[in-house]
Amino acid sequence: MKRFSKWLIRISIGVITVLFVVNFLVTLYNNTIIEENRVQQLEAERIKITVSHFAIEIIHNIDLGVRSFALFKEEKYLFPLYIALHAKDSLFNVAALALQKQGYNLKEFNRLRDSVESYANLNLHLVELLHQHETEKFMKLANKDRGYRLYLQYDAVVKDINAFEDRIAERAKQRYREAERNNYLLQAILFFIAVPTLVITTYHTYQKFKYEVALRKAEVEKSILLINHNQELERGIQERTKEIEAARDLLQAQHDEILAQHEEIITQNDVLQKQSFVLAEQNEELMRSRHEQLDLYTKSLLEKSELIARLNEEIESSKVTSNGIDQEKLANYNEVLNTTILTEDDWEKFKKTFEAVYPLFFANLRFRFPEITSSELRLSALIKLSLSMKEAANTLGISEQSVKKSRNRLRKRFELSEEDSLEKFIRTL
Structure with missing residues (x-):
């Protein structure tokens, strides 16, 4: 019976070891999935933000530049229009490249791009009419309010893109949940095998301890072992304390570095603004x-x-x-x-x-x-x-x-x- 128990313990330990290795590999796989999901979600949010800038940096700036120029008749008020004309191609190219990598159908997106281009040409024509003092023609074209129809088209495309990105994010979350469920299952199997093994091992250890408890030397060795263990525990606590303090100092240094980088970014933004003027x-x-x-x-x-x-x-x-x-x-x-x-x-x-x-x-x-x-x-x-x-x-x-x-x-x-x-x-x- 005793020999059978020893073999049972050895087999259980072998199974536990294998399960720990499998658990380690699954954990690495889950970490990879988590990182991929994080990248996909960040990419989805970046695309949403990029597409949302279409309305502010292009359509709104075009309307703002033309209407301001129409009111004040000064060339400086056309600056938002020129900014929009300069930014529209780069914004559309960045969004189109990212969406194409994700397999998004660019048909309606390209239609929106063509509409924005046509709208930009129309507003340049309106500016030319104002330069030529053709106010009546300007009012006639401006009253058609093509900007509102363009905004409706933009709103439809943005909703479709957001829904597409939400589906990508949801698929990523689903993969994460599946990986997490598999990990929990493996942990449960590991628990139900390890606990009985530990119980059996503890029982045999206790039986062996009863045979050795009568010996003095065992008692002395046990005392020495406890002293050494306490000393090692104290050293471990001291080392851990030092590690925590070092980590705290590192976090503080990183915080200071981030603040310095933030101030540098603000300075660079001021320089870029001056260069733009x-x-x-x-x-x-x-x-x-x-x-x-x-x-x-x-x-x-x-x-x-x-x-x-x-x-x-x-x-x-x-x-x-x-x-x-x-x-x-x-x-x-x-x-x-x-x-x-x-x-x-x-x-x-x-x-x-x-x-x-x-x-x-x-x-x-x-x-x-x-x-x-x-x-x-x-x-x-x-x-x-x-x-x-x-x-x-x-x-x-x-x-x-x-x-x-x-x-x-x-x-x-x-x-x-x-x-x-x-x-x-x-x-x-």
């Missing part, structure tokens, strides 16, 4: 420089146009006053003509300068009139710069009659009536 001033200076470059380019075009007109008059005069045209004058005329007509290379250089001042002009034309041709875009740009038909003809190297026909085609392209002014329409773009 400096950047805004630099952008204004750059825009003024670009306007000056475009004015110089336009002046050059006008001067070239006048030169061509004078040369044409000289050629016509030579035809009337003599039997033939002076070949030297004709060669000079061709040379000047080749250097003054707006070639493809000149057009690309001019286009870059023009788009720097009017960045949305060509984009709006292509968006509203997809079938518009390159020659019609050139003529539209020259009309935008207030060049006359004669000046445009000389610049493009065509006749005034050809320019007139091109203008008529533009009117049809823009669906303008006879009472509508082509120049006025193009200036509003």
